[in-house]
Amino acid sequence: MPARKERISDCYGATVDYEWKRLVQDTYHKLEYRTTLLYLKKHLPGNGLILDAGGGPGRYTIDLAKMGYEVDLLDLTEENINFARQKIREKRVEGKVRETMVANITDLSRIRDNTYDAVICIGGPISHIEGEENRNKAVSELRRVAKEGAPIFIGVFGRIGALMLSVQFWPDEIGLPSFRDFYEKGDDNRWHGRYYAHFFLPEELEDMVKRNGLDLIETVGLEGIGANAKYVNIFSRKDRPGWQNFLEAHDKLAAHPASVGMSAHILAISRKRRTGA
Numbered sequence: 001m002p003a004r005k006e007r008i009s010d011c012y013g014a015t016v017d018y019e020w021k022r023l024v025q026d027t028y029h030k031l032e033y034r035t036t037l038l039y040l041k042k043h044l045p046g047n048g049l050i051l052d053a054g055g056g057p058g059r060y061t062i063d064l065a066k067m068g069y070e071v072d073l074l075d076l077t078e079e080n081i082n083f084a085r086q087k088i089r090e091k092r093v094e095g096k097v098r099e100t101m102v103a104n105i106t107d108l109s110r111i112r113d114n115t116y117d118a119v120i121c122i123g124g125p126i127s128h129i130e131g132e133e134n135r136n137k138a139v140s141e142l143r144r145v146a147k148e149g150a151p152i153f154i155g156v157f158g159r160i161g162a163l164m165l166s167v168q169f170w171p172d173e174i175g176l177p178s179f180r181d182f183y184e185k186g187d188d189n190r191w192h193g194r195y196y197a198h199f200f201l202p203e204e205l206e207d208m209v210k211r212n213g214l215d216l217i218e219t220v221g222l223e224g225i226g227a228n229a230k231y232v233n234i235f236s237r238k239d240r241p242g243w244q245n246f247l248e249a250h251d252k253l254a255a256h257p258a259s260v261g262m263s264a265h266i267l268a269i270s271r272k273r274r275t276g277a
């Protein structure tokens, strides 16, 4: 049987177009995208070299390149990297994207220590790594390749948010014996039918970050008060000014622990500790 990591790249390899459009497909998904960009802008340094680890088809890599950063992109899925290379040329940012590579975040040995001014690993790459030890290895690799003091952004799937959405999107899963593993341990062996994903509680994500030598700055719920996907999409189409007010409230409350808890995507922003600090 192939290793789980190979299987997850099979899954993403077959859904490259979907993954490219995922963050802009509707208002609900745009919330994840918009909130992530807001917090990237808040915590990134003014310039420098950024690693986009598990960057998929490269949407954030291209955004960061357009903002003037130099970027290295890596992903486990070769199809995503090939697609990203094409998009990078199409969007005319090839001068800012230094390297695009197929790699596993649990082993970044091809990259030297203290290379990056910031590291992002967002939208769930670490959620696809099976086993706590392996997830810790990935975080320690992200830390190793970051410069001292560099911000590190880790985005994972949120357990409570996914449970809230299960009645809407995955009602058939709720009656299965595997549902207990999902809500008790966060482990889902039926992600997209047959792949592995781990869904984090906020405190579990924060513990993972701190245990691996990172100083936590803040944790953000990317969907927050907009976690109700269906009605967010309906309301935002019906009432544009009302939606703008709602967005304002979302931005103000995104880092509130309740917003973090109920989000399907949670972002932890941390910093690599300076030696001697």
Ligand SMILES: C[S@@+](CC[C@H](N)C(=O)[O-])C[C@H]1O[C@@H](n2cnc3c(N)ncnc32)[C@H](O)[C@@H]1O
Pocket: 005, 008, 009, 012, 019, 023, 053, 054, 055, 056, 057, 059, 074, 075, 076, 077, 080, 103, 104, 105, 106, 121, 122, 123, 124, 125, 126, 128, 129
């Ligand atoms: C949901 S996508 C997120 C893509 C992008 N970061 C975003 O936020 O839109 C998850 C990505 O993680 C990648 N991935 C999963 N496991 C990985 C691993 N061990 N190492 C590197 N990338 C991985 C997948 O190939 C996929 O492109």
